[in-house]
Amino acid sequence: MKSYWVFASLIVSFQPAFGDVYHYVDERGRKVYVDRKSEIPQRYREQVQTIGSVEARTKPISIDLQSVEGQVDEAFNEGLAHQQIGELKSFMDSLVTPVLIQGNSVFVPVRLYYGNQMIRVNLLLDTGASRTVLHDDAIADLSIVKRSGSQARVAGGGVIDTRDVAFSRMEVGPYKPENTMLSVIHNHDAGSRFDGLLGMDFLRGIEFDVDFENSRIVWQKSDYDKAAGDIQQLEALIQRVQAARNDALNGSSKQR
Numbered sequence: 001m002k003s004y005w006v007f008a009s010l011i012v013s014f015q016p017a018f019g020d021v022y023h024y025v026d027e028r029g030r031k032v033y034v035d036r037k038s039e040i041p042q043r044y045r046e047q048v049q050t051i052g053s054v055e056a057r058t059k060p061i062s063i064d065l066q067s068v069e070g071q072v073d074e075a076f077n078e079g080l081a082h083q084q085i086g087e088l089k090s091f092m093d094s095l096v097t098p099v100l101i102q103g104n105s106v107f108v109p110v111r112l113y114y115g116n117q118m119i120r121v122n123l124l125l126d127t128g129a130s131r132t133v134l135h136d137d138a139i140a141d142l143s144i145v146k147r148s149g150s151q152a153r154v155a156g157g158g159v160i161d162t163r164d165v166a167f168s169r170m171e172v173g174p175y176k177p178e179n180t181m182l183s184v185i186h187n188h189d190a191g192s193r194f195d196g197l198l199g200m201d202f203l204r205g206i207e208f209d210v211d212f213e214n215s216r217i218v219w220q221k222s223d224y225d226k227a228a229g230d231i232q233q234l235e236a237l238i239q240r241v242q243a244a245r246n247d248a249l250n251g252s253s254k255q256r
Helices: 003-011 042-047 065-069 078-094 221-255
Strands: 021-025 030-034 049-051 096-098 100-102 105-114 117-125 133-135 150-153 159-171 178-185 196-198 208-211 216-219
Touching: 078 096, 078 221, 096 105, 216 221
Parallel strands: 117 196, 133 178
Antiparallel strands: 021 030, 021 049, 096 216, 100 105, 105 117, 105 159, 133 196, 150 159, 159 178, 208 216
């Protein structure tokens, strides 16, 4: 891992990222991040902005297996059961994101929309970073309205220059948060293999599992596993119904 990777992790480790994260600008023009409103000086509270958590846009499919299993006779709709299996498989596919993995580093593909412009970036998944940040050269092709710069206090008390950019939408796997404010920093390593960091302001509250063997991330892993279990039960049910019908047909043939 290059030394810049370590530096990049440090510069966004403003505060522990649990619950909402707030920031304000102090009298020196420095942006300060805190995770509790009580830590904000009274004179700055009117300007506070909240960085909320990300909500899933994909919801689990609910299959009532008991009602389906109650139709184990000629009324059983095998076509509907296969349709439900197809829907469950599509749902599972929506929760899987192929990623690039090098050693213990996971690079996540992300789409960013700025007005009618779209770019693809690869962000290093970093649970030690409080904020999601972008390298300035990664968004150089976008016609972004320039904003005045600001400063952020970092781990160890240092200060770095940053600027915020409001993207109309950010797409990561099944998640598509809108009006997302991201911090942009100068890239000191032109040879870096990633375009920024995917931090805890996005990952907080999201259930995910990195599948290193298959180079993928599975989001909402419990929902993914439940869908897989429902598919197994439906497939087993179809086999039982088919076997029961075959036995009934064979019995009728023997009686003749």
